[in-house]
Amino acid sequence: MENFTKVKELVASVEADAKKFYENGNSAAGTRVRKGMQDLKNLAQTIRAEVTEKKNAK
Template sequence: MELFDRLKQIIDETEDDVQKAEGGNKAAGTRVRKAMQEVKAAAQEIRKQILEIGKGGS
């Protein structure tokens, strides 16, 4: 599933910024928050696709 791969990619790319944000880097914190918005959107799309599969759709 392409969206699931994208979700994993976002998480992997954000790992360094999470560490920096924990150390007090405000810019890294901003990047993490933006990435989490992307994670939320990707997760919602995955959920929609799974529901469609469960309904027998595409």
């Protein structure tokens, strides 16, 4: 559950940069959004592995 909380925090932290990129065309903000999305992908994969491990342990 700790990693799920991290996902919510990460999405919230990327939101401001996403607005800057999409609404204002700020390229540097776009780079930060891409990095945040990569971090989100990695965290999601970690959560998937944890869920599978816990499910198979039963």
